[in-house]
Amino acid sequence: MSIDPLEGIDAPEAVALLEMMLRIRRFEEHCVELYSAAKIRGFLHLYVGEEAVAAGIAAHLRPDDAVVATYRDHGHAIAKGVGMRAVMAEMFAKVTGCSRGRGGSMHLFDAATRFYGGNAIVGGGLPVAAGLALAEQWNGTDAVAVCCFGEGAVAEGEWHETMNLASLWNLPVLFACENNLYAMGTALARSEAEVDLVAKANSYGMTAWSVDGMDVAAVRAATGRALTSMRAGGGPVFLELRTYRFRAHSMYDPDRYRDKSEIESWKQRDPITHWRALLEERGILGEGAFDEMDRAVEAEVDDAIAFAEESELEPVSELTRWVYSDGSTAVASASAAPVKGGAL
Amino acid sequence: MKLDYRAALRDGLRHALINEPRAFLMGEDVGAYGGCFAVSLGLLEELGENKVRDTPLSESAFVGAGIGAAMGGLRPIVEIMTVNFSLLALDQIMNNAATLLHMSGGQFAVPLVIRMTTGAGRQLAAQHSHSLEGWYAHIPGLRIVAPATVADARGMLWTALADPDPVLIFEHAALFGITDDLPEELEPVDLDRAAVRRPGTDITIVTYGSGLHRSLEAAEVLPGEGISAEVIDLRTLRPLDSDTYLESVARTHRALVVEEGWRTGGIGAEVAAQIGEEAFWDLDAPVGRLATAEVPIPYAQHLEAAALVQADDVVAAVRAVVG
Ligand SMILES: Cc1ncc(C[n+]2csc(CCOP(=O)(O)OP(=O)(O)O)c2C)c(N)n1
Numbered sequence: 001m002s003i004d005p006l007e008g009i010d011a012p013e014a015v016a017l018l019e020m021m022l023r024i025r026r027f028e029e030h031c032v033e034l035y036s037a038a039k040i041r042g043f044l045h046l047y048v049g050e051e052a053v054a055a056g057i058a059a060h061l062r063p064d065d066a067v068v069a070t071y072r073d074h075g076h077a078i079a080k081g082v083g084m085r086a087v088m089a090e091m092f093a094k095v096t097g098c099s100r101g102r103g104g105s106m107h108l109f110d111a112a113t114r115f116y117g118g119n120a121i122v123g124g125g126l127p128v129a130a131g132l133a134l135a136e137q138w139n140g141t142d143a144v145a146v147c148c149f150g151e152g153a154v155a156e157g158e159w160h161e162t163m164n165l166a167s168l169w170n171l172p173v174l175f176a177c178e179n180n181l182y183a184m185g186t187a188l189a190r191s192e193a194e195v196d197l198v199a200k201a202n203s204y205g206m207t208a209w210s211v212d213g214m215d216v217a218a219v220r221a222a223t224g225r226a227l228t229s230m231r232a233g234g235g236p237v238f239l240e241l242r243t244y245r246f247r248a249h250s251m252y253d254p255d256r257y258r259d260k261s262e263i264e265s266w267k268q269r270d271p272i273t274h275w276r277a278l279l280e281e282r283g284i285l286g287e288g289a290f291d292e293m294d295r296a297v298e299a300e301v302d303d304a305i306a307f308a309e310e311s312e313l314e315p316v317s318e319l320t321r322w323v324y325s326d327g328s329t330a331v332a333s334a335s336a337a338p339v340k341g342g343a344l
Numbered sequence: 345m346k347l348d349y350r351a352a353l354r355d356g357l358r359h360a361l362i363n364e365p366r367a368f369l370m371g372e373d374v375g376a377y378g379g380c381f382a383v384s385l386g387l388l389e390e391l392g393e394n395k396v397r398d399t400p401l402s403e404s405a406f407v408g409a410g411i412g413a414a415m416g417g418l419r420p421i422v423e424i425m426t427v428n429f430s431l432l433a434l435d436q437i438m439n440n441a442a443t444l445l446h447m448s449g450g451q452f453a454v455p456l457v458i459r460m461t462t463g464a465g466r467q468l469a470a471q472h473s474h475s476l477e478g479w480y481a482h483i484p485g486l487r488i489v490a491p492a493t494v495a496d497a498r499g500m501l502w503t504a505l506a507d508p509d510p511v512l513i514f515e516h517a518a519l520f521g522i523t524d525d526l527p528e529e530l531e532p533v534d535l536d537r538a539a540v541r542r543p544g545t546d547i548t549i550v551t552y553g554s555g556l557h558r559s560l561e562a563a564e565v566l567p568g569e570g571i572s573a574e575v576i577d578l579r580t581l582r583p584l585d586s587d588t589y590l591e592s593v594a595r596t597h598r599a600l601v602v603e604e605g606w607r608t609g610g611i612g613a614e615v616a617a618q619i620g621e622e623a624f625w626d627l628d629a630p631v632g633r634l635a636t637a638e639v640p641i642p643y644a645q646h647l648e649a650a651a652l653v654q655a656d657d658v659v660a661a662v663r664a665v666v667g
Pocket of ligand 1: 072150249
């Protein structure tokens, strides 16, 4: 018995999922060109092929949910609602960038959408996500923290420590493990004695499922199930999202460690192609609708690039600003007023 | 009220947890055990599991969770048993706590306090005795403080908790027994200012933590040789309050730096370099430096004592500088 992929998804949402994936795809494709043109520098890790993961998860996220991602973070930022202009300007190292040009591609941040980076230390974002979840639990909200990371991170001590802590304290963290089979050039089986990631998560007493990460409906459904449980106090959930990156690890990677045929076979499962075909088959997407969507998306990316081009660089006089707080940063706090006025 | 250093730390911690509704303590054995130095003894029973949280042996996870919780609106006080174990959380401290505000373009402050013990003197050998606060003071984005007195042990936490940025408090393991009589009405501790602990006219001794006590002992006997030493307690190793010691050196024309960290690249090197850069023409003699011998701290009592700066060493170094 197969479940209808459109179950629970109305036509506007089905189209929105396609549009989100396409926005990420086109954004990334332009990044390649801009990198070759030396407009974008530093490390650049692309999300092409993995779009269904960010789009499917984001479908269930609310503005008050927090997201922590890795250096491969453009897709997550865009899906969480960070504006394309601010993301592109960040890569152009401009002051209008979402981190004012201090972070670049790997370190996108946005307080307004609760996007907590862009962490370039493998595993480094995991404990932070647990802490964000702890704050929500403490405050008695039903908001959650989502941590997206690659399967390479499960070898890090920080993953094991955080899985244990989150499970022990029943923290509302969604561990979204994007298993794209390779950590740089190292296939999972060449680095892990036990490659069953769900079993690993289960060993921490955590609910875990494996999901087809090339299928946006499957990611959306699994996330929905996880978040419903988490928002009701059910504790953390681990999702293994089986996906694939169509491009090399980063722009520096000559991609010597996998067969071209393997890449081609995964491209046959392109999440955008498949979702588009389904929506056309069901009549949700009419004749020419995709091309129209694509033109609008291209226009959005072009606008972001133009914005980034025109933006200013941060004045060097601001170099040391925000090493320490200068009063301009809203320090997160709901009711921090000391009870008794702070007398010692 | 008469308190020892440990009781002062406990009182300060209890006060902070009660008066700051967003504050909580987490760390290894802070609850049921009462803290590995008994600083939090009784607080779990009094304040409950939400305010006093025992964590697994996962320094990286609970320090990182402190960072996330701080960004999420809480005021975590994280206890790491000793600085030696903080190395397992170095990624979180360095790559996240110290970095996020700047790297996010000023969007995410991390109002986190991390307390840990530091220092040697109890024959615990090389994996329990190091003084790495000077090393942490190398990192922009952190505030590094070291209470050397009972009053600072009582008051530093409250000031640290109000700081919007990460503060690391280094409590010296060999000072838990020192006592003092504190007034009922306490003044807030100013973490921006070093403190002149003993005024003097012939030489400025710049120190902190355990070094303060060795320096004060030396300053007691030096008048017998006709030398009046001014002793300055840095209190905050980052950012350094250089005004206080430069002003002092301008009066005394001589300086000695005393620390428990290693000499090479230590905080004393930084202070001495600053005096060289900014007070060179005030100096009548080269700046003296005393630090721990460049060895992993050994177990044997005589070797450990030989590795550490003793009051006699301070006296000898002062003589050498004063000439
Ligand atoms: C602690 C740490 N070690 C090594 C690296 C270098 N590095 C960057 S990405 C990467 C591979 C990570 O793979 P995975 O977690 O599967 O994520 P993916 O890149 O596939 O999204 C490595 C080894 C790093 N950034 N951080």
